[in-house]
Amino acid sequence: MATRDSGGGQQHTNRRADEADEVTTEESEASDLKERHEKLSEDVDSLLDEIDDVLEENAEEFVKGYVQKGGE
C-alpha cells in the first residue's frame, strides 16, 4: 500500500534477521512515524494560518444567518 512505502523497506525484512535487528527496525519505524506526525502538525499549523485569513468574519453571526429552505 502506498502509505507504507516510506519506512525504508521493512516490508521485505529478511526473515532470518536476528532479534536485535528487528528491534532496531521497530525503533526506526517508531521514529519515522513520530517524524511524520511532527511534519504533519507543522503542515497543519501553516494551513490553519492561511484558513484564518480567508474565514468569514464573525463566525457566530455568519453561521446563524445561514438558513435554507427545503429543496429536492
Place this chain on the structure above:
Amino acid sequence: MGIETEYGVSVPGQPNTNQMLASSLVVNSYANRTSSSGSRARWDFEEESPLRDARGFELPREPAVDPSAPANEDDLGLANVILTNGARLYVDHAHPEFSSPEVTNPRDVVLWDKAGERVMAEAARRALTVPGAKPVNLYKNNTDNKGVSYGCHENYLMARSTPFGEIVRHLTPFFVSRQVICGAGRVGLGVDSREAGFQISQRADFFEVEVGLETTLKRPIINTRDEPHADPEKYRRLHVIIGDANMSEVATYLKVGTTSLVLAMIEDGWFSVDLSVDGPVAALRAVSHDPSLKHLVTLRDGRKMTGVQLQMEYFEQARKYVENRFGSDVDPQTADILSRWESVLGRLEVDPMSCARELDWVAKLSILEGYRSRDSLNWDSPRLELVDLQYHDVRPEKGLYNRLVERGRFDLVVSEDEVTRAMTEPPEDTRAFFRGRCLARYPQQVAAASWDSVIFDIGRDSLQRVPTLEPLRGTRAHVGELLDRCATAADLVDALAGR
C-alpha cells in the same frame, strides 16, 4: 448516468432574503451571459412524471404530497435553462441546481459535476454585476444545520427487467456503509445540530425510512421515483438521493464508480451473498456518528462488522465479478476504481487520516481537529461550524476545499482545462451531445428542450419536436457529421425527417 446538485444560497447579512429570487438571479445571470446569441430555450416538461413509482403505481399529483411537481415551478416562472454542455441549470424550490448532462462513466461524472461548480461560481460573479444586487454566496453542501437538507442526487440507467426487490436488498447495506468513502463530513449531530460533535455524512440524519417515493419528507434510503426520461419499456432510472454533495473528485469518482459496479452486479444476478442489515436507518446514522469507524453494524444473519468491513465485502464481490466477466480485458477505468476502492478501504481500516488527500470528511476533520487543538475549541464552537460551511463555498478564493487544492493538498481526477471545456462542451457519447450542440449551433431556433426531446421553432406552422428517448443515440459518432453539415435548424429537421 448523471448527477444533480442543489446548492445552498445565502446573502450574508440579509437573513430574510427571498431565496427563490436570489436563486433566480444567479441562474438568470448565467443564462443571460451565455445566450448573448439570443437563445432562451425553455425546459420541456411533456415527458416528465416524477410521481410515477418504480413499484408500479402512480401517486395523485398533490402539491402537499410532492412539492417538487414541476408544473408548480413552471407556473412561478422560475429560471430554467439548458446549457450548451447539455446540462440543465435551474431553480428547484429555493436552490439553484445544476443537473449534469448524461454521461457513460464515473470520470465524466466528476468532470461535469466540477463544471457545475464552476458554472455556479461564475453565475454568482455575474449576479454581482446586476445593479443594486447584494453578493450571493453558493455552497455545495447539504444542510443548514437548522433542520433543512437539500440534495445531491445520482441517476443510473438500468435495465427495466431488473427486479426492484433485488435492488433494495443489495443496495441498502451498500448505502448504509458507502458514506465512509463519500461522506462530506458535518459539524453537528441531529437534523438541527441539537448535539455537538462531528459526523461522517451531511445527509445521514435526514433519512427516516428504508424505501419510498418521497425526497423531501420521510426520506428513504432507496428512492422509488420511476421516471426514466427514456423508453420506459427498456429502462428504469434509479434515482439515488442518499449521497452527500462531494467537493473531492476522488470521492465523487468512487461514489458513482463503486455504485455502478454494485448495480451491474445486481442487474447481472451476480450476488450470492445477502448482506442485509438489521435496522438500516438506525445503522446509517450510527455509522455516520462514529468517525473512528469502529461502530459495529449487525447483519440479519447475525454477523457484526464495521462500515469499512461491510464495504470490503462489496469490494470482494466486485473484484470477483470483474475478474469473472472481463478477466484481463477489463477497461482501465473499472480497474482504477477497483484499485482505489481497495486502497482507500485498506487505509481507512488502519489510519483514516491517511485518506486526507482523497476524502472530504477526512480532510475536513483534519482541519477541524487542527483548530480544536490549536485554539482549544469544543465541538459547539461557531468557528468550527463556519469551517464546515466554508469548506463548500464554490469561490476559489474563499472555499476551503478550493484552498486545499490550491496548496496541492488534494488528489485530483480531472484537469482544470478539461473542467473549463466541460462548462460549455457536452459529452460526446450520449444524447447530451445532440442537445448541447443544437443549442450551440442553432440558439435562435431551439424553442425548448428536455432530457428526451429537442423542440425547434423554424418558422413553420407548428413546432418541430425531435425525440431523444434513447440515451446512447445522438452521440458525436451518430450525429456529429450531420450537425456539421446542416447550417440551419430547418436543414437539420428536414434531414432528420428524410426530406
